[in-house]
Amino acid sequence: MSHPYQNTGDFDTIPMHQLIVPVNPAFQSASLERQSALPPDGTHYEFATYGYPETRAHLEPPGPELHRGGFRSLHRTQTTDNRYGDNRETKDDIAMENLLKRLPSRQLESAANNAAKTLHRRHSRNKSRHGAIYHSTLRDGDLEDMIGSSSLLDADEEERVEEAIRSTPATMATRRSMIQKLSSRKRKSPGFMKRMNYSIGMGWKHFKDNMAELKYTMQLWHSHLKKIEGHFGTNVLSYFVFLKWLLLINIPTLLLTLGFIVAPQIIYRWLQQDTLGYISSEKFSGMELLTGAGWFEPTELYYGYYTNKTIQVIGSKSYKMQVAYLFTCGGYYLLTIIILGQSILSSYRKYYIEAGGFQSMQIVFKVLCSWDHGLTSAEAVKLKHKSVYLEFKEYLAGANKDKMRKTMIDRCKLFWLRVFTNVVVLVLIGASGYLVFYLSGTQLNRNTLFSNQTTSAAGVSTNETKNPWLLLVLPLCIGLIHRIMPIMFDFIEGYEQYEIPKSELYMHLSRSMVLRVTTLSVLVIYWYTEVSQSPDVPCWETFMGQELYRLVIVDFIFTLFSTLISELIRRLLVGRVKRVTHPTFALARNTLELIYSQALCWLGTFFAPLLSLIVIIKLIIIFYIKMISVLQNCKPSERPWRATWSHTIFLGYLFLFYLLTTVAVACGIIFIKPSIGCGPYQGKDVMYSVVPELVDSWKEEYAWISTVIYFVSSPGFIAAILVALGMGVYMIRTIMMGRQEAVQRLKQQLVLEGKDKTFLLNLLNQVTERHTCTSVSTTVRPLTQQISPQDDIVSPGGRVFVRSLAESTLGGR
């Protein structure tokens, strides 16, 4: 579709009267007689043709015509600029405007009520009793009808009606009266089942209300988040909300491990008066906090300390530590995947599926949705204005630019350049992986010098060259790799000539993520293969736990330092050193660091059960440090950033990391032989062998359970489930494709309806003008008198309306 600006290419020199705009066709047809009054400057009036040849005879002056099937090119000279004289509206225009006002689609309240009623989904705080995420539509007609009717509503329907009332855009007084009517309806006493349903439903609703209240009182950091949002908007806020969310999902993990693993161990130790660990000769020096070795080693912090015995607690009740350890691990991984899966799916649904096709609507979103109402500080508001202004300018520049198509040679060159840079990146990542591998090898030697897992009675370290800093070499190197490599990636990306900054950002993030995944997997593979076989390390699980602890602590220290450097020092340097710009909050980099630390937590909790506690403390400290740093040092960025779909991408990365860590831990459980001297699985072949033993032990008492489990884990059953799932996915996908097509067809129908409406209105206007001997205004006035004011709000559909009007016009000749 051509547009005048794209043709001329020079935006600023188009004379005012040549600006062509689509206008209300009512204006156009009613002012046809005045066309001769317009300046005859040779402006080309293009009229478009309808596909209704038989009606052409009725349209004496050149009527409204469609141009090449595109309705959009109804042209007329501009009206909004008042340079051509003010009051162009004659009585015809006013009359037509009055008519149009009565159209049902123009009545905001009725249109809004319709939209509220026929909604396809709601975001509601109160989910229905069965926990369904979707509410079905109110099928029984009007809201008022439902309230006024004498039929009974059970708790479920009543809740939906309440929800509908909450979403009604009426005043508070109206809503209160509706609620009163609803609650004061006499209910005849229902049967037993209904009453039970109702009481269960009400009980559940009260429970949810209480939970919501509790959640409100315990709201963590509400005032801090509000302050950040006021100063920086929703983009920076999303990082802090993500941090809070990570904190909250670590809490169930912590509670599970504390309750089922750590507490029984403490009870066992207390019962047995067993001081196997806690070597009193090792004094607690501050270094242990950094290295995690030394005094910390034979404590509940690490796997190696836990007993493999069955704890006899009260009388005959026994607590099998081996079983408990494995099942708790499985429990918190399962819980985490449920929470993660739910949040990623809801985020994807909210931001991708509902927002489908948003590419074309960018400008509309910019105008209607870009203002962030949460901003409260004057400075942030000013910057937001500027940011919005820049966005518009960028859009205007982009709309005018003639996209130069790259030549074939250019594209080839770019392609090979990108292949080359990707190869370079892969080489770099591979080199880092090898470096990590090499360091781990030497680390092993260093660690044996330091190991104090003495089985000898001496309990005194024999090696005087013990230096705790040696233990930190590997984590420090890994931390440095993770910080320096992305800078090199940035440098490389400068050569790759990405056109869209968004794709550059995602490329950068993916590369950083691949780097971290590589280093972690090299470490894990090394630990599983070399360390577990090594005779120098008596307890490889504790070793692994210690390494992960050190990684977490070093990562924390690096985060602190990078915050310091990139924000505080940059702010101090802004005035003094030139070319240093004001720091802005690097959202993507920080979020990726959070994701990495969470992955470390998931990887390490099996081998160091209290690691989740340490990560929680770390997150709390990071929150305060980042918040203070952001508020003191950073300025809001002027570039726009769509926080919503980047949120989905980050959740996707988190989920990917989660899957990888689960696979890693599962491999360790299933394939690697546990160490002989320590931990709950001493002497077993693999840790997983506990589960078959458990199932076998049930054969005597609960034979049916073991038969069920054998059946479920048989290959045939699993194959059948896989086939069923595959078919289900295929079926749902087919339904989805069908619905997409239906949406397209409905959109086309909508456009056609609009054309119908305009055609009919013009026809009506023509008919009105034709069939009246006196002036239009006197004919139209009786029309407006005939339609009573009550019909305004609830008027019938468009066609009926127009027909009735036409009849009354013709009748009133």
Add this chain to the structure above:
Amino acid sequence: MGNKISTFTPEQLEAYEDCTFFTSKEILHIFSRYQALAPDKVPYDMTGKEAQTVRIAHDVILTMPELKENPFKDQICKVFSEEGSGHMTFEEFLDMFSVFSEAASRDIKSVYAFKIYDWDGDGNLNRSDLEATLLKLTQDGLTQDEKNFVVDKVLEEADLDDDGMLSYVEFEHVISRAPDFLNTFHVRI
């Protein structure tokens, strides 16, 4: 509990809970903010009709930090107050923050967003409405040509029945596609 004056009767609180997206604690918190705006005018005891009769003046409400810097603040107050005067009772105040809260549904937010953008109040967003919105957004940064171009593009994309203005259904159709809308149309109190 003794001599403690309760602000609302339990029935009132329950009615408010049912009509808005807030819990009772949040409602009481909002009441304390409302009262802090005009402590001499707003009584502690709202068990009678005070929630519907006592009005705080327009300019006092606009001194709230949540609204003070918002370019749409006048329009927001106008939309939520009766007869468009801008002076708000407590119920209207509560209604306003309920619509802007996080739990509010997308539909009710889109209805009120439409009303806020509809500067002349005629029930649809015509060119002048869109131009006024642009003006508020960019603080008069764009030239008239640029504004016209942008408004043209908006109408081209969103106006499905080509009447030159956006009715509510067209607006809602656009807003339901916008991923940011729920996040940006949100005021924390």
